Amino acid sequence: MKFGIVTFPGSNGDYDAYRAPIDALAEESVYLWHKDHDLQGADVVILPGGFSYGDYLRPGAIARFSPIMQEVTAHARRGGPVLAICNGFQIACEAGLLPGALQRNASLKFVCAPIALRVENADTIFTSRYDARQLITVPIAHGDGRYSADEETLDRLEGEGQVVFRYAPDRLQAAEAYNPNGSMRDIAGIVSTEGNVLGMMPHPERAVDPVLGSADGLALFESILQRVAA
């Protein structure tokens, strides 16, 4: 299986996203330049983390108009899997692939730390190798990760099982301090209505080996491999 990782000017998580399928799955990765119009046969597209276009205007607002986003959007509309991580999540929201928006962290601080997540839906193509309600640890690194949407959208996301990951208290944290950015309803990751686009602020590609501090992101890539290759 081939993973296509889009590099925008200002992406900085593209190398991690490129390595994860190779190192963790022994699968193929290819870089996709944002100005190209070719997904190079990628089965899965990853929109990586970083600061595309310097976060000018709003994070993701300008990257969504990069030429390759036309192909990424067409791929998503065909049901092709898209994994949108951190800045990628912001881009996916701006592009209308996912509902809502990511706003400045409530604390106004950039937060870079391992964080506890609860797997809310283990029946997606991205999470089938997790257990429902499983607690995992995955790093975050963002200043604009506060998921926001209107109440109607939030209710629909919850009702349709589109909330995939939620920030959750772990053993070490006080119950009120586990949400690192003030996201509405503690939302850390959501899938599209059709389930083929996952947006998440945490970085699963930075948690695929115990030497990185956690291997809890590995199951996400294994889920994709299992479900998409099938």
Next chain:
Amino acid sequence: MSRFKVAVQVVPRRGLLDPQGKAVADALHTLGFGGVSSVHVGRHLVLDVDASSEADARKLTRQMCERLLANPVTEDFEIATVAPA
């Protein structure tokens, strides 16, 4: 075609949490400006727009706001001025 100078204000939607505005308000209070009850921090954009009329310039700017300059989920925009450049 004429050229118009257009000013647009984009502000966080009222009612949504605006931590940046709150931080500025807190700092103003610290400086002794206790009469400030709320602050909202947004963006002020100035554009030179070629259009057939002032109404056309306003219409084009509105489209720009809806498609790029403001996020429809979290922000409101106001076209403050449209004047011959």
